[in-house]
Amino acid sequence: MSLSSREVDLFERSRGRLEAIAYRMLGSAGDAEDAVQDTFLRWQAAAREHIETPEAWLTRALTNVCLNQLSSARARRETYVGQWLPEPVLAGDRMLGPAETVEQRESVSIAVLALMERLSPHERAVYVLREAFGYPHAGIAEILDLTEANCQQIYRRAKQHLATGRSRRAIDAAEARRIAEEFLAAALSGDVDALVRQLAGDAVSVADGGGEVPARTTPIVGALAIARFVRSSLRPTVAERFVGAEVTLHAAVVNDGPAVVAVTGGRVIGVISLEVTADGIAALHIQANPGKLARVTEHW
Template sequence: MALTAKDVDRFEAAMPRLEAVAYRLLGSVSEAEDAVQETFLRWQATDPHRIEVPEAWLTKVLTNLCLNQLASARVRRESYVGQWLPEPLLEGDPMLGPADTAEQRESVSFAVLTLMERLAPRERAAYVLREAFGYSHREIAGILEVGESAAQQLFHRARKHLAEGRARAEIDRAAARRVVEEFLAAATSGRTEPLVRLLTADARAIGAGGGKIPARAKAFEGAQAVATFLRGLFSPGPAKRALAGGSPGVYLTTANGGPAVVAVVDGRVVGIMCPEVTAEGIAAFRNQVNPDKLRRASARWAAADHGAPLFHAF
């Protein structure tokens, strides 16, 4: 049936929250946008006047669309060329959603988004709805169509799995930024030893190129291997400049609530590195270089002035 202007306004008012839920559930901007669009089509096909609580109805429809998407996404990601990583979002992007509490900020961190890929779809939904958006266990039970105790179990299992994957304590944002500044200085020194000192013994470096940009299929593991890789990554080379379309300007900014190193060529973001900084050192580097997963970041970057880069990578 045709929607009234008021019905459309209701949906548009709910869109920012729906997009933020979908992004946390799927880790992909395009998939999140598709899920929200499909939710609108379902809204359009129903009679909104018969829905007592539109927000609850929209959240339930969206969540179940995302659950279906996650099931099929697992199959697609198994055939993904190289490592699969979520899509990073730069600071201020409304799709990041609420960030008022530590729990909300953690639920959208790049490290947690990556770890959430290990969760069963319903565990992920229970965690996101509870931790990031404050839904009660009863409300989550209604959305997932399970009993309230089952919803509680899903949430607690999700938290346990995520805690196991993040055994080290993180440090505050300002301290993390200082560590990343030290890393950038070490990475451009041409020496491996300063880098090794900043890493945990079991540090890892993962790159996602999606078959569009060369990236190693297997992660680099161990401080020495990661430091050697990073030293090479920032060393000059004509092949690298040709691949990137120029010499990338390197900026230190924020993505998904944490420090991020952004590489930019002619106003276009060509890579985002998200270091995982812990009290023991940098435990992981997750590098997104797939151009399909940098389009939104590029658009937001081009819309603002970021000044001069810290340096040019190569």
């Protein structure tokens, strides 16, 4: 069934919101784009004259697409090579969605997106719609064909699964960039002690190479071990020997948090996202899988 220009415009006005919901649910910008495109095809095939509230219909259709993708993604994760981490997105990308509140910014952080792998598909959907987009439980229940009481219970369970015992520090974009600059300066100085002072004592470093590039398959634990690893791996001579070309390192804001971006020949080859807590930098999430760096490269 062909779409009128008004119906196309209506969908396009919703595209940014739909992408932001899908990205939080799936942890992948590429998968989010596919989910939105699938939703568009469902919109095109629907009996639109009977749809009273297009925004609600589109949200429900997208959520169902994402739930299907999450179910198949669980099987793919079982055969994934090494550690799985979400796809990073640069500040200003509409995929990040609303960022007015602390809860909205935290829900799109690499740390929380990684933790959301602990959730069932329905827990993830409820958490995203409630925490990041402020949907009432009654509305979420309607989207997911649940009772409102069940929806509230799922939300509480999701929050419990995401609790780490660490108090993440709320920071704005300016402070995020400052932290990234200080971390990069310490890394390039070769001063291990300077790096250790920025890290929490029980900090953890996790890397995702996806089997495409060399990356540690087990986490590095402890401030000193991480500082030594960062000092050795970020030295320009080491990085350039590894990729066979000049590598430049940049402080950046990624997923509303501090990050270091490695670039060669205009292509992003690595993103180190820093999780900041009251005790310092508690985690490094290193994304080196080329398949998860295409969007960052496009927007760099």
